[in-house]
Amino acid sequence: MSHKEVVVEVKNLKVVFGKGKNKFIAIDDVSFDIFKGETFGLVGESGSGKTTIGRAIMRINEVTEGQILYHGKKLNGKISKEWDREITQKIQMIFQDPMASLNERAKVDYIISEGLINTKNFKNEADRQQKVRNALLNVGLLPEFSSRFPHEFSGGQRQRIGIARALVMEPEFIIADEPISALDVSIRAQVLNLLANLQQQNDLTYLFIAHDLSVVRFITDRTAVIYKGKIVELAETEKLFANPLHPYTRALLSAVPEPNPYKERDKVVEIYDPSQHNYDIQPPSFIEIEEGHFVLANEEELERYRTSLKMEVSK
Amino acid sequence: MTQTQSPILTIQNLVIKFTLRGRVLTAIRNISLDLYKGENLAIVGESGSGKSVLMKSIMGLLDKNGYIDQGQILYNTQDLAQFRTEREWLSIRGKEVAMVTQDPMTSLNPLKTIGKQIEECVHLHQDLKGKVAYEETLKLLKDVGIHDVEKRYKQYPHEFSGGMRQRIVIAIALACKPKILICDEPTTALDVTIQAQILQLLKNLQQKYGLTTVYITHDLGVVAKVADRIAVMYAGDVIEIGKTHEIFFNGKHPYTWALISSLPQLGSKGEQLYSIKGTPPNLFQEIKGDAFAPRNQYALKIDFVERPPFFQVSDTHYARTWLLDPLAPKVEPPEALQAFFAEGRRYAHES
Numbered sequence: 001m002s003h004k005e006v007v008v009e010v011k012n013l014k015v016v017f018g019k020g021k022n023k024f025i026a027i028d029d030v031s032f033d034i035f036k037g038e039t040f041g042l043v044g045e046s047g048s049g050k051t052t053i054g055r056a057i058m059r060i061n062e063v064t065e066g067q068i069l070y071h072g073k074k075l076n077g078k079i080s081k082e083w084d085r086e087i088t089q090k091i092q093m094i095f096q097d098p099m100a101s102l103n104e105r106a107k108v109d110y111i112i113s114e115g116l117i118n119t120k121n122f123k124n125e126a127d128r129q130q131k132v133r134n135a136l137l138n139v140g141l142l143p144e145f146s147s148r149f150p151h152e153f154s155g156g157q158r159q160r161i162g163i164a165r166a167l168v169m170e171p172e173f174i175i176a177d178e179p180i181s182a183l184d185v186s187i188r189a190q191v192l193n194l195l196a197n198l199q200q201q202n203d204l205t206y207l208f209i210a211h212d213l214s215v216v217r218f219i220t221d222r223t224a225v226i227y228k229g230k231i232v233e234l235a236e237t238e239k240l241f242a243n244p245l246h247p248y249t250r251a252l253l254s255a256v257p258e259p260n261p262y263k264e265r266d267k268v269v270e271i272y273d274p275s276q277h278n279y280d281i282q283p284p285s286f287i288e289i290e291e292g293h294f295v296l297a298n299e300e301e302l303e304r305y306r307t308s309l310k311m312e313v314s315k
Numbered sequence: 316m317t318q319t320q321s322p323i324l325t326i327q328n329l330v331i332k333f334t335l336r337g338r339v340l341t342a343i344r345n346i347s348l349d350l351y352k353g354e355n356l357a358i359v360g361e362s363g364s365g366k367s368v369l370m371k372s373i374m375g376l377l378d379k380n381g382y383i384d385q386g387q388i389l390y391n392t393q394d395l396a397q398f399r400t401e402r403e404w405l406s407i408r409g410k411e412v413a414m415v416t417q418d419p420m421t422s423l424n425p426l427k428t429i430g431k432q433i434e435e436c437v438h439l440h441q442d443l444k445g446k447v448a449y450e451e452t453l454k455l456l457k458d459v460g461i462h463d464v465e466k467r468y469k470q471y472p473h474e475f476s477g478g479m480r481q482r483i484v485i486a487i488a489l490a491c492k493p494k495i496l497i498c499d500e501p502t503t504a505l506d507v508t509i510q511a512q513i514l515q516l517l518k519n520l521q522q523k524y525g526l527t528t529v530y531i532t533h534d535l536g537v538v539a540k541v542a543d544r545i546a547v548m549y550a551g552d553v554i555e556i557g558k559t560h561e562i563f564f565n566g567k568h569p570y571t572w573a574l575i576s577s578l579p580q581l582g583s584k585g586e587q588l589y590s591i592k593g594t595p596p597n598l599f600q601e602i603k604g605d606a607f608a609p610r611n612q613y614a615l616k617i618d619f620v621e622r623p624p625f626f627q628v629s630d631t632h633y634a635r636t637w638l639l640d641p642l643a644p645k646v647e648p649p650e651a652l653q654a655f656f657a658e659g660r661r662y663a664h665e666s
Contacts, residue, residue: 018486044507045507045509046477046506100368100371111332154594155362156594164341173608184361184362184576185361185363185534185535185577185578186361186573186574186577186590186591188577188579189577189579189582189588189589189590189591190590190591191587192579193587193588193590196585196587211506212507213507214578214579214580217579217580217584218579218580218582218583218584218588219579219584221584228639230366233657238584239588249506252507252508254511255507255508255511255539256507256509256536257510257511257514257534257539257540258536258539258580259535259536259538259539259563259575259578259581260563260658260659260662261539261540261542261559261560261563262541262659262662262663262665262666263535263539263662264540265540267487268443269511269512269515271508272508284335
């Protein structure tokens, strides 16, 4: 990263669902920064809390403890009306399933401009139409499509409409929650390319939530691995793939099937056993082990990880 | 691989059509395919390519508006394409051919204990009763890697995780003692770590029970792990078929190239990932020539006129593309792929 302006800062975030006996800690003491212009990946299995973090930043889920700062200003809890309006416009989201996330009864024109209407972010009717046109063109669709209904489009096209709906607000920061998992293989590449191009053109910052590590490796700059509501490892994506330290990261990486039958045939998949840590005696903390590489570990484990890092360098 | 080259099931010139609001859609366009005994065949293709329809047709599970228009499905001297009644199908479905479906959340009965659901199949297909059936059920549960089987027997599906439920679905399929097991996207709904476990389990069971398995999937990583042979489908047709390494590292059809090139694993960050332009053809219309031609940068004139025949690449490898015709101009696969092919050759050399 040449410039390291922090866009989103998550500090000791804790999200708890339910009360008393039904209490469930979905996110437990999670902290990370997202820098301007980068794509930050969040990976983990289902139920790990990756979507909950995204939703907490979107202010859909309430934050129990901790803070989320946007450009250094708090966005959770009680905030002023103007600030609320500003972040509503600046932070947008792209959803997983384009079949479920578009209003079947509304025309594309309305779907895309709904956000504009809600925030009254246009001068006049002509301006609104122009904005919709541009958003459609930006995602590679024809402006004529604005008078059609969602069911007239294919999965890939619908996902483009979902992206156009986010873009029309002129956001700075986009949360993409599994944006390509519901798409077909041949369409995935198109949407990934589109997201990358839009990022360059509009200087966007992405939070990319996914479970498919091959996609994460391709698109993200830095990646955080989340397991049961805690981030266990965070590093630059290439570094994380080259030197995974935490046993869970290692297990996750080893489970990803590669498109190479020779490699796959004799691959041994590592299995993560949470009972291997003796955290009862020595609780872990989230520590920067080398520059930009964080891992959740206690002293004893840190020592081991440090040795393994040294081994890597000498190779 | 334990592959005796004798086909267990033969599909010949199969055409499957659907009627939809008075219009006719051709889902399978004249497919011929042999399934060999004891092999793991993977059928890959995007949604709508007909891979599920093809497999449903050999179990008699086509939707009401679908029908076999032409062709034969030969199994044990019987032609399944001639089957008309449910009674006939019951002699095949389950007993000979069983299926593991995609979503373990919806394929189990939420109101019955999983033990009863498995025992039901043990009773129906193996004709066991009482204590014997119970013992057999416990054995199946153990086989699919479930611990504490007596306790688990009495539990309901909601008490199991996704991966565990998929194991139950597999146990139910095995309870029928099938010869052929069809796995329709068996791990799409599961997490990667669980996916690896389930694939390993399926592989082990295939050997233990001497099954012939067919995987329907669009995930080439899964294919690399489990398949001996791959059939690539596009718009209702098998366009290339061969051993796994032949398809991955010596593919001949431009669609196969395109599928592999668009994998994010082959791209590098900051560069454009190869993507297939356009959309699959409309199956309501008659397809002339090679169905992939309009999206194919290497298409020849003949591709738009005449359907290419299968050209033989090796004893086990066939591809339906005019590029293999001796008269066709020589075309090199895309650059991104050449490095990938070279890597494959290196591995092949080593092993």
